[in-house]
Amino acid sequence: MHYRLFPALLFLLLTPVFCLAANPQQADGLRELAVRYEHGRGVRQDYQKAYRLYCMAADRGDTEAYYALGWMYFNSRGVAQDPSVAAGWFEKAAAAGDPAAKRMLAVLAAVEPRQDPLCSTLKKQQNPNRQQIEHWVRVWAPAYGLEPDLVLAVIWAESNFNPQAHSPQDARGLMQLIPATARRFGVADVWDPSQNMHGGMAYLQWLMQRFDGEVSLVLAAYNAGENAVESYRGIPPYRETQNYVKRITRNYPKPQHPVIGNPVISMIGN
Numbered sequence: 001m002h003y004r005l006f007p008a009l010l011f012l013l014l015t016p017v018f019c020l021a022a023n024p025q026q027a028d029g030l031r032e033l034a035v036r037y038e039h040g041r042g043v044r045q046d047y048q049k050a051y052r053l054y055c056m057a058a059d060r061g062d063t064e065a066y067y068a069l070g071w072m073y074f075n076s077r078g079v080a081q082d083p084s085v086a087a088g089w090f091e092k093a094a095a096a097g098d099p100a101a102k103r104m105l106a107v108l109a110a111v112e113p114r115q116d117p118l119c120s121t122l123k124k125q126q127n128p129n130r131q132q133i134e135h136w137v138r139v140w141a142p143a144y145g146l147e148p149d150l151v152l153a154v155i156w157a158e159s160n161f162n163p164q165a166h167s168p169q170d171a172r173g174l175m176q177l178i179p180a181t182a183r184r185f186g187v188a189d190v191w192d193p194s195q196n197m198h199g200g201m202a203y204l205q206w207l208m209q210r211f212d213g214e215v216s217l218v219l220a221a222y223n224a225g226e227n228a229v230e231s232y233r234g235i236p237p238y239r240e241t242q243n244y245v246k247r248i249t250r251n252y253p254k255p256q257h258p259v260i261g262n263p264v265i266s267m268i269g270n
Helices: 027-039 047-059 063-075 083-095 099-107 130-144 148-159 179-184 193-210 215-224 226-232 239-251
Strands: 011-013 019-021 266-268
Touching: 027 047, 027 063, 047 063, 047 130, 063 083, 063 099, 083 099, 130 148, 130 193, 148 193, 148 215, 148 239, 179 193, 193 215, 215 226, 215 239
Parallel strands: none
Antiparallel strands: 011 019, 011 266
């Protein structure tokens, strides 16, 4: 729960060269970045990074990303070749009206389509269980430069893995985003589990940058707001915040969050 927030202009950066607004409705921007990595246009070619970006775009409803993922599985680009999973993505793209996907389904007519085990989207109406939530955190947390165990500890403390959790302070969903925080990090539907997690992880990553990875301060800021932490030059003397930090650090005892390579997504705020 975040009580004190100051206005910020936030951008979703993949590299210093390419920038798009952190808005889940702008999945086309994610796909365009994925295309750059798939084909090495202005960046070093990286099929795995392209796959992860296509998956995020697909998770946000980009129908062209469905076809791109099918093509990656059909041609073994960044993932093991799997005609069944390819057919599953082509089927999804064809249902959205993609004529090329319909042609690919004809090519794979003898193949039984199946869901991508590495990129199966979370939808609000699915009310995902804890196993599904943990899978998605382990897939996406590293893309934000975060350790999955920390994100899972935050979700446990915030909502106990309940996508419909709603606090008296109007914090909502898995990562208990209040409306201002949701807007700040481009979350269009705070009750969508996937969007909620993306928004919460983006906020955690931003706080990691602001507080140099000092876990106790990051957690205090996630609960009470970064202004409170800066005003008190440490964990604020609020009983709720102090208990919150203690509760999470019992499950995630590292005082300093490690630097995880070069995250696919990095957040910058003012």
